[in-house]
Amino acid sequence: MSLRQSQSLLHTWSGLLVGWILFGIFLAGTVSFWRDEISRWARPELSAPFDREAVLKAAPAELAKRAPGAKGWSIDLPGDRNSGVLLRWQSQEDGGRRPRRGAGDENSQWLDGAGNPVVVRETAGGDFFYRLHFDLHYVPVLWARWFVGFCALLMLVAIVTGVITHKKIFRDFFTFRPGRRQRSWLDGHNAAAVLTLPFHLMITYTGLITLMTLYMPWPAVATYGSRQAMIAEQFPRPPEVERSGKPEQLVPLAGLVDRAEALWGGRAGGILIAQPGDAAQQVMVRRRLADRIVDGEQTIRFDGSTGALLAGPRPESAGVVARGAMIGLHAGRFADTGIRWLLFLSGLAGTGMAASGLILWTVKRREKQPDPARPPLGFRIVERLNIAFLAGMPLAMTGFLWANRLLPLGSSARADAEIGAMFQLWAVAIIVAILAPTRLAWTMLLGATAVSLAGLAIADGLLTANGLPASIARGDWGMAAMGAGFLAFALLFAWLARHAAHRSQPAGRGRRVPQSAAVPAE
Amino acid sequence: MMALLSFLLALAGFALMGLSQTDHHRWAYARAPARALARRLRVAGAIFVLLSLLPAAAAWGWAFGSFGWFGLLSLAAAILLIIRTYLPSRAARDAASTTKKQGKS
Numbered sequence: 120m121s122l123r124q125s126q127s128l129l130h131t132w133s134g135l136l137v138g139w140i141l142f143g144i145f146l147a148g149t150v151s152f153w154r155d156e157i158s159r160w161a162r163p164e165l166s167a168p169f170d171r172e173a174v175l176k177a178a179p180a181e182l183a184k185r186a187p188g189a190k191g192w193s194i195d196l197p198g199d200r201n202s203g204v205l206l207r208w209q210s211q212e213d214g215g216r217r218p219r220r221g222a223g224d225e226n227s228q229w230l231d232g233a234g235n236p237v238v239v240r241e242t243a244g245g246d247f248f249y250r251l252h253f254d255l256h257y258v259p260v261l262w263a264r265w266f267v268g269f270c271a272l273l274m275l276v277a278i279v280t281g282v283i284t285h286k287k288i289f290r291d292f293f294t295f296r297p298g299r300r301q302r303s304w305l306d307g308h309n310a311a312a313v314l315t316l317p318f319h320l321m322i323t324y325t326g327l328i329t330l331m332t333l334y335m336p337w338p339a340v341a342t343y344g345s346r347q348a349m350i351a352e353q354f355p356r357p358p359e360v361e362r363s364g365k366p367e368q369l370v371p372l373a374g375l376v377d378r379a380e381a382l383w384g385g386r387a388g389g390i391l392i393a394q395p396g397d398a399a400q401q402v403m404v405r406r407r408l409a410d411r412i413v414d415g416e417q418t419i420r421f422d423g424s425t426g427a428l429l430a431g432p433r434p435e436s437a438g439v440v441a442r443g444a445m446i447g448l449h450a451g452r453f454a455d456t457g458i459r460w461l462l463f464l465s466g467l468a469g470t471g472m473a474a475s476g477l478i479l480w481t482v483k484r485r486e487k488q489p490d491p492a493r494p495p496l497g498f499r500i501v502e503r504l505n506i507a508f509l510a511g512m513p514l515a516m517t518g519f520l521w522a523n524r525l526l527p528l529g530s531s532a533r534a535d536a537e538i539g540a541m542f543q544l545w546a547v548a549i550i551v552a553i554l555a556p557t558r559l560a561w562t563m564l565l566g567a568t569a570v571s572l573a574g575l576a577i578a579d580g581l582l583t584a585n586g587l588p589a590s591i592a593r594g595d596w597g598m599a600a601m602g603a604g605f606l607a608f609a610l611l612f613a614w615l616a617r618h619a620a621h622r623s624q625p626a627g628r629g630r631r632v633p634q635s636a637a638v639p640a641e
Numbered sequence: 642m643m644a645l646l647s648f649l650l651a652l653a654g655f656a657l658m659g660l661s662q663t664d665h666h667r668w669a670y671a672r673a674p675a676r677a678l679a680r681r682l683r684v685a686g687a688i689f690v691l692l693s694l695l696p697a698a699a700a701w702g703w704a705f706g707s708f709g710w711f712g713l714l715s716l717a718a719a720i721l722l723i724i725r726t727y728l729p730s731r732a733a734r735d736a737a738s739t740t741k742k743q744g745k746s
Contacts, residue, residue: 296726
């Protein structure tokens with residue numbers, strides 16, 4: 120077996136083994152480049168533009184009303200891409216529990232951009248797809264992360280072996296030959312992989328780096344004794360503040376935020392107040408992650424009673440900066456609109472690469488079956504799994520968005536019900552994928568996704584103030600892009616459904632490419 | 642603006658590199674390139690592609706710019722791939738215009 124043959128074999132089987140999960144990871148990760156926009160879309164109640172002065176005044180007043188004598192207050196400030204201010208508090212009895220972000224915590228309250236309390240529907244918003252990307256769902260988080268890491272490692276294997284396998288990486292650089300079945304799928308798979316190869320390498324490698332101390336704890340264990348000890352030393356949590364029992368006014372936050380921003384030369388992303396209302400109170404101002412590539416906390420600590428500076432941002436070691444930079448590249452929080460679109464398009468190419476690779480596996484083998492009408496069980500499983508994931512998952516994701524719009528606003532455990540709706544719809548899609556004839560299953564699921572997406576754009580116009588025309592008129596490009604995105608993907612899925620409906624069939628029915636037009640086999 | 646310039650330079654660079662290849666050259670001009678021409682096209686294309694880093698760095702700074710640059714390269718290459726796939730070749734266009742003329746006369 121030559122090197123290329125062995126690499127080709129490894130590419131095929133490593134890709135197939137985890138291909139479906141990789142497709143899901145890619146898809147959820149790609150839409151997560153719009154995490155803030157999806158969150159904003161999911162909370163149409165929060166629309167007023169952000170007024171920093173008003174919010175920094177109203178937030179502590181509201182918190183003092185809702186949670187006097189709390190152990191801690193937290194104020195999440197919006198970035199450029201989202202709106203609304205999330206207030207959270209922790210009671211004195213409450214230990215180290217971190218409140219769940221935005222997902223129906225009774226110790227939380229939203230303010231709109233002008234600082235007025237608003238009742239906001241309970242939803243995980245864009246955070247759901249973001250967590251799904253590396254924590255999956257219904258599985259213990261640690262297992263999920265190990266599994267996702269295993270898949271990412273095989274992804275890296277598939278990328279390297281794919282490059283070795285690809286015979287004419289330069290000659291085929293701009294080549295796509297449509298309408299030629301296997302050749303077209305291979306061209307498409309190659310184009311999606313090669314043209315965005317730097318992105319695929321970067322995103323897979325940095326993805327592994329985000330959880331490197333989980334996957335490879337031994338260097339940390341050798342140096343620090345344990346992973347926890349390393350995290351405690353490198354990323355220390357602020358020291359607990361002891362209550363003095365003497366009440367004291369909190370200094371105005373705007374002044375502290377201004378000073379912190381001057382110290383960083385950046386912008387504030389959030390504020391924590393420990394033991395508010397007590398003479399010992401401290402204010403920690405957190406820097407916005409979108410400010411720089413490096414993903415790492417830069418917190419400045421003030422005395423909340425006097426406003427004195429207690430501690431500046433911790434100096435970061437080269438190792439911490441390097442790790443933070445890789446995580447930052449992966450998450451792309453720093454990206455402006457232009458770079459964000461490029462990341463999103465690259466992510467789509469990656470999703471297409473995973474999808475076309477899986478389809479290629481069946482296309483390549485279909486013709487070679489001894490009896491194409493009755494393929495072996497393994498082939499049928501791959502074929503059905505392809506439908507269940509490649510067509511089923513996008514449809515299921517639209518189910519989450521529909522649930523966000525349709526579930527009664529006050530219903531209990533609403534955020535979980537939205538997520539449940541996605542998996543229920545996916546279950547239905549899987550049943551269709553198993554029971555219906557393959558061509559019908561593809562067509563139905565892809566077509567349903569197209570209808571569902573187009574419906575979302577229309578429903579936005581009817582149910583919210585964030586419809587496409589209204590968003591454009593307002594100059595709200597984030598929400599306009601959501602609406603336009605729904606319509607664009609509706610068209611894409613409609614085209615795919617049409618393509619699936621006319622696809623040539625294994626038994627020789629349907630359209631066939633004339634022999635003369637086919638490329639000679641290599 | 643600078644990002645657009647970077648994108649256009651990358652587009653031009655990849656186009657030149659593509660034209661240095663016999664298949665694509667034949668598609669565009671209905672003839673194969675001479676060996677010396679192919680080499681000149683390849684070198685010129687590579688220079689354009691490398692030059693496109695500069696406006697990207699001017700647009701976003703070196704840190705963000707070198708990152709965004711890869712994205713622009715991918716986008717430029719993808720657009721050329723679509724043009725190459727769906728725009729009829731020179732030979733096909735010539736043939737079409739000949740038939741049209743013949744139809745008129």
